Amino acid sequence: MSLERRFWWFWTGGLAIMAVMIAINPIFVSDVSPWGIRDHQSAGSAAQIDAIHSAWLAAGVMEYAKAMVALDFAYIALYSFGAFCGGRMFLAANRPALKVFGAIIMVAAVVIAVADTIETVCQLIQAMQVKGDDTLAGIAATAQPIKSTGFFTSLVTIPLALAVRKLSAKRA
Numbered sequence: 001m002s003l004e005r006r007f008w009w010f011w012t013g014g015l016a017i018m019a020v021m022i023a024i025n026p027i028f029v030s031d032v033s034p035w036g037i038r039d040h041q042s043a044g045s046a047a048q049i050d051a052i053h054s055a056w057l058a059a060g061v062m063e064y065a066k067a068m069v070a071l072d073f074a075y076i077a078l079y080s081f082g083a084f085c086g087g088r089m090f091l092a093a094n095r096p097a098l099k100v101f102g103a104i105i106m107v108a109a110v111v112i113a114v115a116d117t118i119e120t121v122c123q124l125i126q127a128m129q130v131k132g133d134d135t136l137a138g139i140a141a142t143a144q145p146i147k148s149t150g151f152f153t154s155l156v157t158i159p160l161a162l163a164v165r166k167l168s169a170k171r172a
Contacts (some may be wrong), residue, residue: 011158012146014079021071029057037068040127041119044141049132057130066127072120080113083154090161095168101161104153111150119143130147 001009005153006150021037028036030056035042043049056062087128126132 003085003089003092004099007082007089009082010078011086012081013077014077014082015137017071017075017078021068021075022066024068027059027061029058030059037065040065040069040123041130041144042141043137045137046132046134047125049137051134053127054070062127062130066124068085069120069124069127072116072123076113076116076120079151080109081156083112086158086161093165093168095164098161098165098168101157101164104157105161108154108157111165112154113145115143115147115150119147128169 018147018151028040030052032064033039033052040049040052041136043052053062056065087102089102089110090105093099093102119140120138122143123153126136126140
């Protein structure tokens with residue numbers, strides 16, 4: 001499979017999983033977690049995690065939360081690998097702007113893979129135990145903005161690189 005095909009398959013596959021997670025997220029919204037799963041990711045203490053777990057248990061969605069956190073691993077693998085493939089593809093292009101975009105995308109993909117995996121492992125352990133842990137909550141809360149920065153960087157840079165590539169092809 002060519003690098004471009006890998007990029008499209010994995011990157012859009014990751015986006016599709018993210019769309020599913022976004023669609024499911026409203027069942028996790030409560031007074032304690034108005035942002036749903038995102039509040040679980042950014043909760044920095046065992047007390048916050050326990051409050052979220054209590055709300056999810058009361059709503060009957062704790063088992064779904066565990067599955068949602070586990071689904072995040074599929075998203076991480078697909079999206080970050082796809083983005084990395086896209087970065088390599090742009091880095092190999094003959095246009096200097098695409099090379100810069102490619103390098104930025106590759107770094108962002110690695111940041112996403114590492115930070116999101118760390119965050120999700122910490123989340124999954126707490127969700128499976130249905131018990132917060134200050135250390136794990138702190139690690140997840142620290143990793144969350146780092147992975148978000150990588151994600152938003154890639155989400156902006158990939159379409160920009162695609163547009164530059166398309167415009168360059170029209171000029172050639």
